[in-house]
Amino acid sequence: MNTLQELTLTRPDDFHLHVRDDAQMQAVLPFSARQFARAIIMPNLKPPVVTTALAAAYRDRILSALPDALKHRFEPLMTLYLTDDTAPPEILRAKNSGIVHGVKLYPAGATTNSAAGVTDIARCYAALEAMEKNDMPLLVHGEVTDPSIDIFDREKIFIDTVLTPVIRRFPGLRVVFEHITTQEAADFVAAAPDTLAATITAHHLRYNRNAIFQGGIRPHYYCLPVLKREHHRQALTRAATSGSKKFFLGTDSAPHPCALKENDCGCAGIFTAHAAIELYAEAFEQAGALDRLEAFASFNGADFYRLPRNTARITLRKTPWQIPERIDFAGDMLIPLAAGEMLGWKML
Ligand code: DOR
Ligand code: ZN
Numbered sequence: 001m002n003t004l005q006e007l008t009l010t011r012p013d014d015f016h017l018h019v020r021d022d023a024q025m026q027a028v029l030p031f032s033a034r035q036f037a038r039a040i041i042m043p044n045l046k047p048p049v050v051t052t053a054l055a056a057a058y059r060d061r062i063l064s065a066l067p068d069a070l071k072h073r074f075e076p077l078m079t080l081y082l083t084d085d086t087a088p089p090e091i092l093r094a095k096n097s098g099i100v101h102g103v104k105l106y107p108a109g110a111t112t113n114s115a116a117g118v119t120d121i122a123r124c125y126a127a128l129e130a131m132e133k134n135d136m137p138l139l140v141h142g143e144v145t146d147p148s149i150d151i152f153d154r155e156k157i158f159i160d161t162v163l164t165p166v167i168r169r170f171p172g173l174r175v176v177f178e179h180i181t182t183q184e185a186a187d188f189v190a191a192a193p194d195t196l197a198a199t200i201t202a203h204h205l206r207y208n209r210n211a212i213f214q215g216g217i218r219p220h221y222y223c224l225p226v227l228k229r230e231h232h233r234q235a236l237t238r239a240a241t242s243g244s245k246k247f248f249l250g251t252d253s254a255p256h257p258c259a260l261k262e263n264d265c266g267c268a269g270i271f272t273a274h275a276a277i278e279l280y281a282e283a284f285e286q287a288g289a290l291d292r293l294e295a296f297a298s299f300n301g302a303d304f305y306r307l308p309r310n311t312a313r314i315t316l317r318k319t320p321w322q323i324p325e326r327i328d329f330a331g332d333m334l335i336p337l338a339a340g341e342m343l344g345w346k347m348l
Contacts (some may be wrong), residue, residue, distance in 0.1 A: 016250030183235035199250025
């Protein structure tokens with residue numbers, strides 16, 4: 001039987017990406033810009049990107065950090081960081097800027113640099129109403145933060161206590177449930193109106209929670225929302241490969257210096273930008289659904305965000321290659337996902 005040796009796709013977009021800032025950004029941005037035409041840029045800097053003016057300045061820094069060969073080939077799609085104090089006029093400014101494509105809800109304390117996030121969603125109703133009116137998508141980190149709730153249940157409970165009421169109250173608001181990790185989230189999105197979509201990471205398609213504890217504690221497999229049980233991984237794979245337009249690519253590639261991951265209190269975040277489309281290709285191939293990769297990676301997200309589909313193409317070849325053990329990260333060391341392992345597909 002002939003197996004596929006080459007795969008040509010419309011250039012994909014990454015609808016959830018952390019590029020950090022300054023020298024760290026310089027180190028990681030080329031990995032994404034080489035593969036993707038556009039990326040939704042997360043606003044959880046220190047301090048967070050809470051205004052359109054800050055988003056515009058961050059966008060300029062991203063564009064200047066691009067190496068010459070990638071300049072004019074990569075477009076950062078900026079987001080604002082929602083706080084209890086985000087006011088409706090800021091939403092209007094964001095919309096009118098043309099550079100802000102979403103507003104991100106981090107429940108306060110849910111994850112890296114989320115301390116300034118939302119303490120109670122009801123405090124954001126005026127902002128959400130302005131977003132609904134002005135057609136500005138809400139991007140959600142879907143986990144409750146109540147420390148008494150088991151960390152593996154936080155996404156499921158977020159659906160009932162935050163997401164469902166928001167969708168009911170603002171039926172016209174487009175919402176992206178970011179980096180879903182559970183069967184409950186996949187089922188919820190599939191059954192919801194077309195105003196709700198979800199991104200899925202490559203690492204949540206590739207691993208279950210055993211990866212964090214394989215022979216010892218493995219900090220490079222720790223992210224938030226944390227990896228879940230195998231049946232959840234299988235449900236995410238079914239959703240991603242289902243052909244449904246509601247699911248699309250968002251890597252959540254989130255670099256941290258190695259020393260801050262291999263630490264007494266290690267940071268959450270997995271870096272996948274070095275091999276993002278290849279990691280997705282492997283997951284789709286294993287599911288027997290390579291023919292569904294293009295819609296997931298290149299069409300569904302653009303359509304949901306009402307952006308034109310890309311026209312350029314990329315080619316992946318079946319050529320085994322070894323992922324580097326480490327990557328330079330502005331003088332620190334960055335350990336990429338699957339460091340030192342072989343991957344079957346390589347983008348040319
Ligand atoms: O694992 C994560 N890392 N989850 C997030 O939500 C944030 C991200 C980061 O910024 O490092
Ligand atoms: Zn993220």
